[in-house]
Amino acid sequence: MATALAFAVTSPVAPLAPLELQRRELRPHDVLIEISFCGVCHSDLHQARNEWGHSSYPMVPGHEIVGEVRQLGSAVTRFALGDRVGVGCMVDSCAECGPCRAGQEQFCERGAAFTYNGTEMDRRTPTYGGYSTHIVVQEHFVLRVPAALELARAAPLLCAGITTYSPLVRWGTGPGTRVAVVGLGGLGHVAVKLARALGAEVSVLSTSPNKREDAARLGAQAFELTATPEAFRRLRGRFDVVLDTVSAVHDYDPYLRLLRPGGTMAVVGIPPEPVRLRAGSLIGGNRVLAGSSIGGLAETQRMLEFCAAHGVLADIELIPASRLNEAYERLAKNDVKYRFVVDLASLHARRGAAPEPASAQK
Ligand SMILES: [Zn+2]
Ligand SMILES: [Zn+2]
Numbered sequence: 001m002a003t004a005l006a007f008a009v010t011s012p013v014a015p016l017a018p019l020e021l022q023r024r025e026l027r028p029h030d031v032l033i034e035i036s037f038c039g040v041c042h043s044d045l046h047q048a049r050n051e052w053g054h055s056s057y058p059m060v061p062g063h064e065i066v067g068e069v070r071q072l073g074s075a076v077t078r079f080a081l082g083d084r085v086g087v088g089c090m091v092d093s094c095a096e097c098g099p100c101r102a103g104q105e106q107f108c109e110r111g112a113a114f115t116y117n118g119t120e121m122d123r124r125t126p127t128y129g130g131y132s133t134h135i136v137v138q139e140h141f142v143l144r145v146p147a148a149l150e151l152a153r154a155a156p157l158l159c160a161g162i163t164t165y166s167p168l169v170r171w172g173t174g175p176g177t178r179v180a181v182v183g184l185g186g187l188g189h190v191a192v193k194l195a196r197a198l199g200a201e202v203s204v205l206s207t208s209p210n211k212r213e214d215a216a217r218l219g220a221q222a223f224e225l226t227a228t229p230e231a232f233r234r235l236r237g238r239f240d241v242v243l244d245t246v247s248a249v250h251d252y253d254p255y256l257r258l259l260r261p262g263g264t265m266a267v268v269g270i271p272p273e274p275v276r277l278r279a280g281s282l283i284g285g286n287r288v289l290a291g292s293s294i295g296g297l298a299e300t301q302r303m304l305e306f307c308a309a310h311g312v313l314a315d316i317e318l319i320p321a322s323r324l325n326e327a328y329e330r331l332a333k334n335d336v337k338y339r340f341v342v343d344l345a346s347l348h349a350r351r352g353a354a355p356e357p358a359s360a361q362k
Contacts, residue, residue, distance in 0.1 A: 001025050002032055002071075005351040006132035007321050007342075008058040012050040015325045018350070019058055021128055023136040030136050031079055032071035033087065034348075038130035039064025039156040039314070040324070040340035042186060042247070045331050047117045051272075055117055062130030062342070063089045063115040064155040066145055070134070078139050084151060086143040086304070087135060088158035089294050090114055092121050095140070103296040105141075131321065133347050143301055146308035156190065156314035156339040157307055159294065164191035165303040167243060167266035167292035168198060175199035177240040180258060181220070184211045187245040187268060189338040190314055192218045195243075197310035203239070205231075205255075214337070218315075232257065237285070245269045256281040256289065264288040316341040 001022040008019035026032060044061035046052050065087040069079050079085065093100050093108035100108050113120050116129030128135075145154055164187055173179050179200040181191045188204070195202045196219040203222040204215035215223040224231050232254045240263050242255050247269035253276075256265050265287065282289060295303065307313065315338045319327055327340040 002134050002136070003351070004132045004134040005347050006060040006128060007324055007347070008060045008128075008131070009048045010058045012048070012055065016048070016131070016328070018347075019060065021060070021132070023134050024125075026071055026073040026136060027138070028073045028075035029138045029140070030073040031069050031076060031085070031139050031142050033065070033067045033085055033135050033137065033142070034070045035065055035067040035130055035132055035135060035344050037066050037152040037155045037318075037344065038062040038132075038342045039159065039316075040327055040331065040342060041156075041159050042331060043159075044129075045328055048328070056126065059117050060128035060131055061116055062132065063087070064158040064160070064341075065115070065130035065135060066151050066155045066158070073139075076139050079142060084145040084147065086145045086154065086158045087115060087130065087137050087141065088143065088162060088300055090297075091127060091137045091141050094121065103298045105296050106294050131324065131342060131344075133344055133351050140297060143297070143304055146304060148308040148311075149304065150313055152318055152341050152343065153313035153316055154304070154307070155341050156186065156316065157304060157312075158300070160187050160190045160314065160339065161194070161307060161312075162295040162300045162303050163187055163268050163292070164243065164245070165194050165306070166295035166299060167268065167290065168195055168241065170292070171241045171264040171266055171288075171290065173198045173200045173241055177201070178203070178238060180205050180224075180235075180239045180242045180255075182206075182226075182242060182244040182255060183246040183269065184208075184215060184218075184338075185245060185334060186314075186336070186339050189214075189218055190312070191243050191245060192220050193312045194307075196220070197306070197312050200241075226254075229254075237261075239263060241266065243268065247271055249273050249275075251276065252289065253278050253281045256287050259285060259287045261285040262287070264290055266290045266292050268292055314339045314341075318343050320346045322346060
């Protein structure tokens with residue numbers, strides 16, 4: 001087993017603090033990854049504080065993991081020592097059900113093993129995430145991070161990137177289409193870059209006038225302040241795709257009416273309360289309201305290749321693990337441009353005294 005040093009929470013009100021944990025002995029298809037960087041997703045904060053009501057402790061959050069392969073199981077074929085790799089929201093699934101065979105492991109009928117605050121497929125062994133020096137993951141759930149991608153800025157692609165890429169592609173974003181990105185945060189800022197790279201004309205819709213400059217810098221051709229009904233009247237019927245990244249309570253109706261006939265509004269933000277919706281907003285114009293949950297492994301790999309080909313990376317604030325609690329406080333106020341990424345170098349240094357994992361098998 002490999003001893004990893006991690007940052008964990010032990011209760012909904014506890015701060016993140018160092019914790020030593022054992023990563024499992026490598027099985028034939030496992031890869032031991034030395035984690036370099038891990039993104040701080042808003043869902044890390046929700047789950048650390050048990051805001052979704054299903055948290056178990058101790059919890060090591062983090063599902064935007066990038067690093068290098070340090071050890072290989074005896075049957076691993078897809079990776080070599082030193083490869084730059086990533087791990088997103090899942091670390092295992094049944095591999096046999098319909099969704100798994102269709103490359104939609106996130107919808108595994110037995111329930112995928114999520115990277116943290118979940119269990120392995122044995123449904124007993126807890127999973128611990130990426131605020132950690134090392135992780136052991138079976139190779140099917142390990143992504144290749146192309147050399148063109150700067151490692152730290154690529155980390156958020158493993159969740160924020162695939163969460164926005166998948167619905168943009170599924171609903172036809174491309175040259176000649178108009179896309180509205182609602183909300184400019186961790187998800188929205190990556191969505192703007194991806195939609196532009198896919199060839200669409202991109203508008204940012206936001207209620208904060210101070211996002212205007214950033215929207216332009218990130219590549220949006222238009223910024224629409226949606227603080228008043230006037231903007232919604234003016235933009236009616238304009239967009240092919242509306243990607244809604246907002247997790248605050250808001251009505252979907254005004255955004256649906258921005259779609260051209262047959263257009264799609266895809267939601268990836270999760271408001272804490274049920275949303276009221278008028279059927280007429282969908283019926284008028286044959287509009288589609290769709291949800292989207294991350295993406296399967298093959299699609300996530302395609303997203304990384306796409307980002308490498310088009311220079312798409314997250315805008316990040318790199319922090320040492322010792323500043324995670326401060327980052328959480330700021331994240332709770334949406335005070336970040338646009339993703340915190342933890343540099344695990346200081347944890348690696350602190351772990352330095354611990355014995356190294358047994359030598360590599362090949
Ligand atoms: Zn996430
Ligand atoms: Zn399955």
